[in-house]
Amino acid sequence: MPVDPEKEISKVHRALKGAQNEIGKTYYRWRQVALEFAGEGAKPLDVALRAAEIFGKDIGKSFLPRMNWLKGEEAFLMILARSLAGLWNTEGGLATVEKGENPGELLIRCALDPWPTWAKEYGAPMEEIALCRERMYQTILEDISLFMNVPLKIELQKAISRGQGETVMKLSKAE
Amino acid sequence: MAKTLFEWDYSDYPGAKTYPHLLKPIQIGNLMVPNRIKYAATEDNLNGHDGFVTDAGVEYMRQRAIGVVGGLCFMQGVYMDEKRQGQGYVGQAAAWDDKFIPGLKRIADAIHEQKAVAGYQLMDCGRVGAVEVDYCHGPSAVPQRLRIFKPVQEMTKDDIKVMVQQHVDAARRGIEAGFDIMEISGIVGYLISNFISSYTNRRTDAYGGDIRGRMRAVVEIIEGVKAVCGPDIPVGIRLCSEELLDDVRGNTPEESMETYKIAEEAGADYISCTLGWQESIYPVISRDIPMGNWIHLAKRAKEHVNIPIQMAYRLFKPDLPNEKIGAGELDIWEMCRSMIADPHMPKKVAEGREAEIRHCVACNLCLARLFRDAPMTCYINPVCAHEWQEEFANPKAAEEEKEVMIVGAGPAGLECAYMAARRGHEVHVYDKRDVIGGTLNEARHAPYGDDELYTCVEYQKVMCEQAGVTFHLGTEVTEDLIEEEMPDTVVLATGPVYSKIEAPGGASDKIVNLLDVMSGKAEVGETVVVYGNRKPGIGCALHLAKQGKKVTIVGKEKTAGFDVNPSFKWRYMIYMRQNGITAYNDCDIEEITDEGIVVKSYDGVRWPVQCDTIVISDRGPNESLKKAVQSEGIELFVIGDALIPRNLSSAVHDGYRVGMRL
Numbered sequence: 080m081p082v083d084p085e086k087e088i089s090k091v092h093r094a095l096k097g098a099q100n101e102i103g104k105t106y107y108r109w110r111q112v113a114l115e116f117a118g119e120g121a122k123p124l125d126v127a128l129r130a131a132e133i134f135g136k137d138i139g140k141s142f143l144p145r146m147n148w149l150k151g152e153e154a155f156l157m158i159l160a161r162s163l164a165g166l167w168n169t170e171g172g173l174a175t176v177e178k179g180e181n182p183g184e185l186l187i188r189c190a191l192d193p194w195p196t197w198a199k200e201y202g203a204p205m206e207e208i209a210l211c212r213e214r215m216y217q218t219i220l221e222d223i224s225l226f227m228n229v230p231l232k233i234e235l236q237k238a239i240s241r242g243q244g245e246t247v248m249k250l251s252k253a254e
Numbered sequence: 255m256a257k258t259l260f261e262w263d264y265s266d267y268p269g270a271k272t273y274p275h276l277l278k279p280i281q282i283g284n285l286m287v288p289n290r291i292k293y294a295a296t297e298d299n300l301n302g303h304d305g306f307v308t309d310a311g312v313e314y315m316r317q318r319a320i321g322v323v324g325g326l327c328f329m330q331g332v333y334m335d336e337k338r339q340g341q342g343y344v345g346q347a348a349a350w351d352d353k354f355i356p357g358l359k360r361i362a363d364a365i366h367e368q369k370a371v372a373g374y375q376l377m378d379c380g381r382v383g384a385v386e387v388d389y390c391h392g393p394s395a396v397p398q399r400l401r402i403f404k405p406v407q408e409m410t411k412d413d414i415k416v417m418v419q420q421h422v423d424a425a426r427r428g429i430e431a432g433f434d435i436m437e438i439s440g441i442v443g444y445l446i447s448n449f450i451s452s453y454t455n456r457r458t459d460a461y462g463g464d465i466r467g468r469m470r471a472v473v474e475i476i477e478g479v480k481a482v483c484g485p486d487i488p489v490g491i492r493l494c495s496e497e498l499l500d501d502v503r504g505n506t507p508e509e510s511m512e513t514y515k516i517a518e519e520a521g522a523d524y525i526s527c528t529l530g531w532q533e534s535i536y537p538v539i540s541r542d543i544p545m546g547n548w549i550h551l552a553k554r555a556k557e558h559v560n561i562p563i564q565m566a567y568r569l570f571k572p573d574l575p576n577e578k579i580g581a582g583e584l585d586i587w588e589m590c591r592s593m594i595a596d597p598h599m600p601k602k603v604a605e606g607r608e609a610e611i612r613h614c615v616a617c618n619l620c621l622a623r624l625f626r627d628a629p630m631t632c633y634i635n636p637v638c639a640h641e642w643q644e645e646f647a648n649p650k651a652a653e654e655e656k657e658v659m660i661v662g663a664g665p666a667g668l669e670c671a672y673m674a675a676r677r678g679h680e681v682h683v684y685d686k687r688d689v690i691g692g693t694l695n696e697a698r699h700a701p702y703g704d705d706e707l708y709t710c711v712e713y714q715k716v717m718c719e720q721a722g723v724t725f726h727l728g729t730e731v732t733e734d735l736i737e738e739e740m741p742d743t744v745v746l747a748t749g750p751v752y753s754k755i756e757a758p759g760g761a762s763d764k765i766v767n768l769l770d771v772m773s774g775k776a777e778v779g780e781t782v783v784v785y786g787n788r789k790p791g792i793g794c795a796l797h798l799a800k801q802g803k804k805v806t807i808v809g810k811e812k813t814a815g816f817d818v819n820p821s822f823k824w825r826y827m828i829y830m831r832q833n834g835i836t837a838y839n840d841c842d843i844e845e846i847t848d849e850g851i852v853v854k855s856y857d858g859v860r861w862p863v864q865c866d867t868i869v870i871s872d873r874g875p876n877e878s879l880k881k882a883v884q885s886e887g888i889e890l891f892v893i894g895d896a897l898i899p900r901n902l903s904s905a906v907h908d909g910y911r912v913g914m915r916l
Contacts, residue, residue, distance in 0.1 A: 082852055082860050082861060082862045084861075087859055087860050087861055090858075094857075139397075140397070140398075143397060143398070143399045144399055144400065146501070146502065147501040147502075147535075148500070148501055148502060148503050149500055149501045154403075168772050178841055185347075216737050222397040225395070225396060226396060226397045226399070226502070227502065227503065228396075228453075228456060228503060240256060
């Protein structure tokens with residue numbers, strides 16, 4: 080039985096998109112659970128930001144085995160930025176890395192982000208997406224900064240969820 | 255005048271002529287050690303989870319004490335804090351209270367009974383510790399690279415003072431237990447090395463900063479332990495000569511050599527030269543690293559200090575240590591894994607019985623077990639950690655002598671053969687090949703050190719000869735032969751049956767057998783699919799990739815090499831990447847076409863892979879002859895890959911266990 084490449088690739092692609100879609104849906108279902116348990120007094124943004132920290136801490140740990148200074152600071156930062164972009168892409172985003180205006184600055188630019196769509200579907204505020212992404216990446220960097228003894232920072236510059244057309248985050252060494 | 259504990263005269267030992275430098279005395283501090291042989295402290299997880307010494311631990315050490323023929327025999331490192339932050343292994347011995355002294359004394363006594371020098375090691379496991387508690391401790395709270403280790407709590411200055419005192423107190427307990435020489439462990443990521451390394455010590459107080467600051471805690475420990483040991487008990491330290499942590503900004507080799515000088519200044523009587531951390535990304539001791547690869551580091555160490563330098567690390571055979579000691583580039587030959595595999599290894603060297611050595615195959619199963627909280631075991635030595643069980647270590651003679659037919663002269667059959675013969679049975683080993691060794695004859699051709707696996711067969715051959723086993727090579731056992739011989743017992747060690755591809759095109763002439771490929775009998779095209787993703791398939795794939803072929807592995811297991819222990823598997827994964835080998839796991843061959851194959855994943859996705867040749871490495875149990883033996887009413891055992899295809903270790907262990915049961 081000959082292989083029909085179009086059929087096989089589309090099958091795998093459908094499965095990937097389905098799995099990515101479940102990432103968002105599962106997150107918002109659990110967000111709902113967390114808010115119910117947190118009670119009426121809890122601020123949804125606080126709960127979401129705490130979740131971002133927990134995600135970031137765990138993802139940061141998973142990055143550590145691959146951290147490598149052998150090729151120097153510039154290469155280290157580029158690999159790190161690509162890993163952060165790759166994380167976004169795994170969720171269904173379309174993120175790339177480019178050099179920033181100043182030496183040592185890298186921009187993670189996301190042109191397509193599924194999170195605003197999911198947030199809308201589950202009635203979550205758009206601003207929460209932007210702030211959670213920033214908090215999650217900041218938390219990822221905490222352990223990496225400590226591990227490599229290099230203070231790092233990441234700042235949100237633009238966000239799709241703020242209607243700015245793309246999301247841009249700047250990664251650099253902290254002063 | 256240096257103190258001599260036991261008199262040894264090696265003048266009648268053949269090894270003294272072959273390896274004259276190994277059996278020369280050496281002075282360490284004020285202690286005269288009769289030879290240059292050392293069993294280095296090695297964790298074994300054989301003690302109680304409360305830190306008390308057990309019978310298993312004592313007998314394990316007794317056998318190693320026999321092995322060093324009067325040399326240095328070190329027990330495993332003890333942890334020293336009641337909070338157990340320094341405990342790195344569930345079965346690690348403790349010394350945080352005087353209540354542990356009687357148990358420790360049992361080990362010292364067992365070593366002394368063999369007229370060997372009893373060594374005691376202090377080991378706080380630092381950032382790789384806290385195996386039973388939630389937090390380990392260290393100079394700085396640097397996050398763990400590997401998730402299996404616990405989060406690190408930064409030690410305060412008071413914590414450091416307590417820790418130094420714990421070393422001193424534990425040393426005093428060791429002395430009271432009767433040990434003759436003291437060692438501080440500062441290696442592979444344990445606490446001392448955490449203080450020394452720029453990677454894990456970020457302190458800005460007196461215990462951090464430059465290399466002298468980072469060595470301050472170590473100096474305090476050495477001075478404290480020296481004070482309690484007095485002039486007659488030497489104090490040594492194990493220190494990294496290279497951390498191999500460049501990727502995380504660890505110490506430079508120059509800084510490491512500075513630590514050697516500082517340790518000497520602080521009063522250390524010797525240094526055990528080590529390298530690498532558990533977190534290092536470089537391999538250090540696995541089979542793919544050539545023997546003697548690191549010995550130059552001992553020479554470099556000797557150029558920096560005047561105290562004796564000891565070293566292990568892929569020195570499994572006596573010639574190189576003998577040569578280097580003679581050249582003044584090393585002082586003492588240390589052994590860990592080679593004496594796990596054969597506790598009497600150096601004794602056999604000294605007695606001129608090298609052919610009787612069961613050599614370590616550097617698989618690192620022993621380490622893999624320790625990190626998974628399991629008692630020590632050895633891939634190649636079935637008696638390891640069973641030394642205390644008399645029926646296991648020294649099986650009794652058989653009550654009834656039997657005529658035993660062993661079918662297959664591979665490692666399972668040979669192991670069974672000598673054990674059964676040694677117990678008094680009349681043993682005949684048959685093999686259709688005209689050589690012994692079974693499929694190891696082919697497996698040894700895999701790259702990255704697999705030729706060392708064959709040392710197992712060489713050992714078994716000598717054991718069989720000594721035990722009086724009769725070989726019938728080039729003789730295929732048939733039902734008629736069994737009927738004709740009518741032995742009392744048949745042991746089927748025939749090896750596996752290689753799988754057939756149950757798919758359209760399965761009779762294709764592209765298909766060849768793994769054994770024919772490894773032995774060079776089969777013609778193999780430029781693009782190859784290896785069917786089967788266990789160790790034999792990986793070995794074959796690497797063998798072919800080294801010949802420049804484009805290799806793809808297709809196998810049903812979830813991961814390639816799932817049957818390889820984790821302490822070695824990571825090496826194979828790297829070599830597969832380096833050699834451009836793609837592995838499709840959790841997959842099967844759905845069809846063989848003119849161009850190649852169609853792979854089908856577990857969830858039904860299909861894709862084509864072009865290939866000229868398909869190598870079958872997937873195996874199943876061998877059922878042949880079972881019915882014939884059973885129908886004759888003959889006692890039957892099936893062992894090794896014939897029972898269930900596994901690995902060399904299972905073959906050896908199966909063979910030994912059945913051999914002692916017959």
